[in-house]
Amino acid sequence: MIYQQKQYIQFLLKSTNQHGVHSPFVYDLVTNCFYDRTKHLDYTHLKTYRNSLLKNHQTLQITDLGSGSKVASTNLRTIKSIAKHSGTTLKRAKLLYRLASYFQFQQVLELGTSLGIATHALQLGNPTATITSIEGCPNISNTAKLHLENTQNLNLLVGDFDLHIDTLEQESFDLVFFDGNHNKEATLTYFDKLLPKTHNNTLFIFDDIYWSKGMTEAWETIKKHPKVSVTIDTFFWGFVFFRKEQVKEDFVIRL
Numbered sequence: 001m002i003y004q005q006k007q008y009i010q011f012l013l014k015s016t017n018q019h020g021v022h023s024p025f026v027y028d029l030v031t032n033c034f035y036d037r038t039k040h041l042d043y044t045h046l047k048t049y050r051n052s053l054l055k056n057h058q059t060l061q062i063t064d065l066g067s068g069s070k071v072a073s074t075n076l077r078t079i080k081s082i083a084k085h086s087g088t089t090l091k092r093a094k095l096l097y098r099l100a101s102y103f104q105f106q107q108v109l110e111l112g113t114s115l116g117i118a119t120h121a122l123q124l125g126n127p128t129a130t131i132t133s134i135e136g137c138p139n140i141s142n143t144a145k146l147h148l149e150n151t152q153n154l155n156l157l158v159g160d161f162d163l164h165i166d167t168l169e170q171e172s173f174d175l176v177f178f179d180g181n182h183n184k185e186a187t188l189t190y191f192d193k194l195l196p197k198t199h200n201n202t203l204f205i206f207d208d209i210y211w212s213k214g215m216t217e218a219w220e221t222i223k224k225h226p227k228v229s230v231t232i233d234t235f236f237w238g239f240v241f242f243r244k245e246q247v248k249e250d251f252v253i254r255l
Contacts, residue, residue, distance in 0.1 A: 093117055108130065109133075161186075184212075
């Protein structure tokens with residue numbers, strides 16, 4: 001927690017808004033998507049979905065293949081607790097919705113389904129998208145499956161990320177959302193494995209890049225990769241683009 005607080009102070013000192021951005025691509029993204037203040041009708045559905053989980057007191061036995069929870073010390077957790085402490089916040093769900101709508105992602109990979117809050121937002125943002133979502137814990141995945149009403153273009157997989165990534169048949173993804181294992185080595189491994197499945201307009205989003213010193217080190221390594229052209233640090237998420245026409249540049253944007 002202390003590490004994150006120190007990093008957040010540094011982030012505030014370095015960050016800017018759209019007026020400090022000179023890239024037309026990034027300026028449009030920040031202005032028309034990040035800072036879109038429209039009260040979209042689907043936001044009501046996002047809130048309803050999350051609230052239904054926050055009211056659920058059912059207890060689940062958790063199989064944790066990642067870095068664990070910073071809140072819970074037991075593998076028995078209520079759905080309410082998972083939604084509150086580990087699930088995507090409403091603010092971030094709204095941003096995912098806007099991103100899916102803005103970019104119109106058709107092929108999406110999500111590492112870490114959790115209770116499906118983010119998955120639901122991506123579905124609403126572009127209902128025609130095909131989403132593959134991997135969750136390490138069977139009980140959590142089953143809970144998400146029960147709550148997600150639209151499963152027509154949704155492929156929910158359960159188990160180790162590494163094993164499923166190795167068997168993915170999809171040639172490329174428009175969006176990969178890394179939101180499951182907040183570990184430096186694992187994050188870099190997933191990044192390297194999924195690089196061959198990128199195209200010029202692919203977006204990688206890394207959750208909690210300031211979760212720990214190790215995660216920040218992973219983020220800094222990813223930023224320096226020769227295939228990476230543009231990165232955007234929003235503190236809680238790190239955005240990575242591979243657009244060859246873009247000058248290599250790193251942005252720090254307040255949301």
